[in-house]
Amino acid sequence: MEHFDVIVVGLGPAGLTACKTLAEKKLKVLGLDRKQEIGPPKRCAEGLGMAWFKRLNLKPNKEWAVQKVFGATLYSPNGKTVELKSGKLQGFVLERKIFEKHLAIEAAKKGAKIIVKSDVIEAKRENGLVVLKVNQGGEQKEFSCNLVIASDGIDSLVARQLGLNTANKLVDVDSGYQYEMTNISGCNEKHIHFFFGTDIAPRGYVWVFFKRPHTANVGIGIGGTQKETAKFYLDKFIASKPGLAKGSVIEVNAGVIPVGGFLDNMVKDNLMVAGDAAHHVDPVHGGGIGIAMEAGMLCAEVAAEAVKKKDFSEKFLSKYNSLWYETRGNELKKKLKVRHLLEQLSNEDFDYLAESVTIDDVLKIASADMNKKGKLILLGKKLVKRPGLAKIMLKFMG
Amino acid sequence: MGIKNNFQKCLYCGGCVGVCPVSAIKLNETRISIDNAKCIDCSACVLICPVGANELIQGLKE
Numbered sequence: 001m002e003h004f005d006v007i008v009v010g011l012g013p014a015g016l017t018a019c020k021t022l023a024e025k026k027l028k029v030l031g032l033d034r035k036q037e038i039g040p041p042k043r044c045a046e047g048l049g050m051a052w053f054k055r056l057n058l059k060p061n062k063e064w065a066v067q068k069v070f071g072a073t074l075y076s077p078n079g080k081t082v083e084l085k086s087g088k089l090q091g092f093v094l095e096r097k098i099f100e101k102h103l104a105i106e107a108a109k110k111g112a113k114i115i116v117k118s119d120v121i122e123a124k125r126e127n128g129l130v131v132l133k134v135n136q137g138g139e140q141k142e143f144s145c146n147l148v149i150a151s152d153g154i155d156s157l158v159a160r161q162l163g164l165n166t167a168n169k170l171v172d173v174d175s176g177y178q179y180e181m182t183n184i185s186g187c188n189e190k191h192i193h194f195f196f197g198t199d200i201a202p203r204g205y206v207w208v209f210f211k212r213p214h215t216a217n218v219g220i221g222i223g224g225t226q227k228e229t230a231k232f233y234l235d236k237f238i239a240s241k242p243g244l245a246k247g248s249v250i251e252v253n254a255g256v257i258p259v260g261g262f263l264d265n266m267v268k269d270n271l272m273v274a275g276d277a278a279h280h281v282d283p284v285h286g287g288g289i290g291i292a293m294e295a296g297m298l299c300a301e302v303a304a305e306a307v308k309k310k311d312f313s314e315k316f317l318s319k320y321n322s323l324w325y326e327t328r329g330n331e332l333k334k335k336l337k338v339r340h341l342l343e344q345l346s347n348e349d350f351d352y353l354a355e356s357v358t359i360d361d362v363l364k365i366a367s368a369d370m371n372k373k374g375k376l377i378l379l380g381k382k383l384v385k386r387p388g389l390a391k392i393m394l395k396f397m398g
Numbered sequence: 399m400g401i402k403n404n405f406q407k408c409l410y411c412g413g414c415v416g417v418c419p420v421s422a423i424k425l426n427e428t429r430i431s432i433d434n435a436k437c438i439d440c441s442a443c444v445l446i447c448p449v450g451a452n453e454l455i456q457g458l459k460e
Contacts, residue, residue: 034425035427036427041410117427154411154416155413155415155416155423156415156416168416168417170445176413226445229449230449253409254448256413256414256446258416276416
């Protein structure tokens with residue numbers, strides 16, 4: 001039985017970043033993916049903001065960073081639009097199937113061993129190690145390791161087998177559905193587009209992210225407990241927009257998005273969890289590529305220390321919890337509050353905000369130059385005609 | 399009762415696996431397998447499925 005310092009199960013953005021970071025630190029690392037290919041099928045709108053490129057030290061490459069994004073357009077239920085733009089490059093829409101291959105190549109180049117079509121059948125602890133039984137294209141294999149990093153997505157079962165419950169509550173997830181469409185028109189291709197409204201996307205939104213001329217990811221996320229499916233709402237929306245309805249679908253995607261907050265504890269003896277498996281998603285917009293990659297990196301940092309100290313106990317590994325909270329978790333906790341606020345807004349609230357709050361107001365409220373009192377006064381002036389909305393806002397600011 | 403997955407509707411995203419409280423569902427590449435002996439008929443996988451591929455039906459527990 002071959003032994004590794006760390007085995008990473010699930011090779012998406014989190015797992016591949018962990019593999020690469022671990023290999024850079026000269027650890028013996030194996031990455032396993034159940035699928036026949038790194039990358040597809042995507043469960044993702046593929047947007048990544050510029051801040052993440054900086055944080056992750058990623059250089060955009062035109063092979064996979066396929067569309068520059070300069071701004072966002074928000075559409076309120078009654079059709080009023082709000083444009084957020086600054087003239088500067090805000091981010092990219094990625095071609096994830098190429099992006100992830102690129103990450104895998106980088107990880108392998110640094111010395112990580114990567115195997116696809118490898119399904120972990122069983123994970124159990126034995127004499128302080130973890131033994132994985134793996135079905136590799138029909139052949140049974142066994143590997144041992146000191147530490148497992150479970151980055152096997154929303155459908156993670158490996159962490160559950162090692163005693164960490166990664167299951168999601170229905171109220172904490174969104175149901176997502178998406179078409180990659182071509183021959184569409186009617187939207188500024190340099191912007192990403194968000195459509196709001198309880199009839200359009202209950203407890204969520206529809207997005208249009210262009211990837212190439214006339215070609216975009218057109219998708220929807222809705223709350224997990226709706227009567228109709230995500231597909232039902234997206235089909236209805238597309239039928240109502242002539243610029244989309246005339247298009248052709250070249251890919252269909254689905255996915256469930258763990259938007260409702262992350263695992264408080266992401267470690268057990270010999271185990272760390274990262275990415276969708278740990279519910280690492282921005283609670284406001286539902287994006288998770290950058291958050292997952294950062295978590296993969298932090299996991300690897302702590303794993304390397306654990307290997308050095310030969311300590312794989314939950315107690316030692318919980319350094320990853322505190323490091324992650326400090327770096328990202330605390331910020332996301334605040335964003336979770338904003339999510340709960342947004343969930344309470346009615347169609348009329350959205351329409352009112354779109355009509356009465358200007359971009360200048362948004363920038364002022366978001367900036368560090370204005371103190372909390374000033375922000376409250378500004379919001380108060382704007383919301384004087386909608387006391388219900390002001391009440392909701394105040395509740396969440398306190 | 400028990401859950402039946404319609405593989406012709408299913409896009410094998412694994413979302414149902416993520417909400418199953420008793421780990422009765424597994425995604426094997428392009429196939430969802432359901433262990434109806436473990437299933438507790440909670441319907442979480444029916445409600446969350448983006449394409450309505452899972453159905454709670456009678457008589458799958460034998």
